[in-house]
Amino acid sequence: MSFLTVQDVQHIYFTKANATTALSDISLTVEEGEFISLLGPSGCGKTTLLSIISSLLKPTKGTILLEGQPVSTSKNEIGYMLQQDYLFPWKTIEENILIGLKLSNQLSKETRENAIDLLNQIGLSGVEKQLPKQLSGGMRQRVALVRTLATQPKLLMLDEPFSALDYQTKLKLEDLVSQTLETFGKTAILVTHDIGEAIAMSDRVYLLSPSPGRIHKTFEMPKELKRLSPFEARNHELYSDIFQMIWKELEYLEPEQE
Template identity: 80%
Template structure:
C-alpha cells in the first residue's frame, strides 16, 4: 500500500521520422511524506516521467496509482513546479498565487487567507499587489512555490526548480523548500541533474540511465543526512562519499554508452 505506485510504465514519442522510446519498464513506489529525486544525464526521460505522473502526458503503457486510485479524474492532487517561475507577468503576485484555487473553484475567504498566510510565512509579506517583474529571481520562484502549494496538493513535482537561479539563492531556496515541505508533510519528487542537490534534499535518489530511460540504481540516503537541512547535509562528512559513489555510477553510464 504505497502512496504513489508507478507500475511498468513505457513511453514512446512518435514523430514523422522516428519513434523514440523515452521510458521503459519504470516501476517505482513512493511513500507518503518521502522526498525522492530523479537523477540522470539529459535525455533519460526524467521530465517525461514527471509529466506522466502529473497527468500531463498519457503513457503508452503502464499505470500510475495515487493512493490506489488511477490518476485520471484526480484534479489538484498534484502540484508542479517548473524550471522557471512562470508567474503570469500581467497578474499581480496575489492573482498569481490564487490562480490554482480560482481555476478549480476552491477560491473562498478561507483558502484565500491561507494562501496569503503562506506567502507571509515564506518571507514575501507585503508584496501581494506587485507585479512579478518587480521581484528578484529567488523571490519569484518562492512565489511560484506558494502558487503550487496553495491548492494543497498531495504530491509535489519539482522539475529542476533551482536550475535558473544563482548559486547562493539556490542554496537558500533548497533549505526553504525542504523546510516547508517537511512542515506540511508533503510528498515530493525532484528532477535534477545536480548530484549534490539530489543528495542534500532527498530521502532517496533514483538514478536513470538514458536511451531508453530506465531506472539504473536506487540510492537510499543515510538517516543522518535525511534529518539535516540541505545546506548542512552538504557539509556532512558522508556527503562526499555518497557523491563519489553516484558520480562513479554516472561515469560508468557514460562509458557504457560508447
C-alpha cells in the same frame, strides 16, 4: 498500499519515420511525506517520467496510481514548481498566488487568507500588491511555491526549480522548500541534473540510464543526512562519499549516450 505506485511504465514516441523508446520497465513506489529525486544524463527520460506521473502524458504501457486510484483522476491533487516561475507579469503577487485556486474552483475567503498567510510564512510579507518585476528571481520562485501549495496538492512535482538561480539563492531555496514541504507533510518528486541537490534534499535518489530510460540504481539516503537541512547535509562527512558514488555511476552511464 503505497502513496504513489509506478508500475511497468514504458513510453514510446512515434513519428512518421520511426519509433523511439524513451522509457522502459520503470517501476517505483513513493510513500506519503517522502521526497525523492530523479537523476540521470540528458536523454534518460526524467521529464517524460515526471509528465507521465502527473498525467500530462499517457504512457504507452504501465499504470500509475495515487492513493490506489489512477493518477488521471487526481489532477487537482498534483502541484508543479518549474524552472521558470511563470508568473503573469501584469498581475499582482496576490493575483498570481490565487490563480490555481480560481482555476480549480477552490477560491474562498478562507483559502485566500491561507495563501496570504503562507506568503508571510516564507518571508514575503507585504508584497501582495507588487508586480513580479519588482521581485528578485529567488523571491519569484517563492511566490511560485506559494501558488503551488495554495491548492493543497497531495503530490508536488519539482522540475529543476532552482537551476536558473544563482548558487547562493539556490542553496537558500533548497532549505526553504525542504522545510516548507516537511512542515505541511507533502510528498515531492524532484527532477534535477544536480547530484548535490538530489543528495541534500532527498530521502531516495533514482538514477536513470539513457536510451531508453531505465532505473539504473537506487540510492537510499542515510538517516544522518535525512534529518538535516539541505545546507547542513552538504557539509556532512557522508555527503562527499555519496556524491563520489553517484558520480562514478554517472560516468559509467555516459558512454551509453554515444
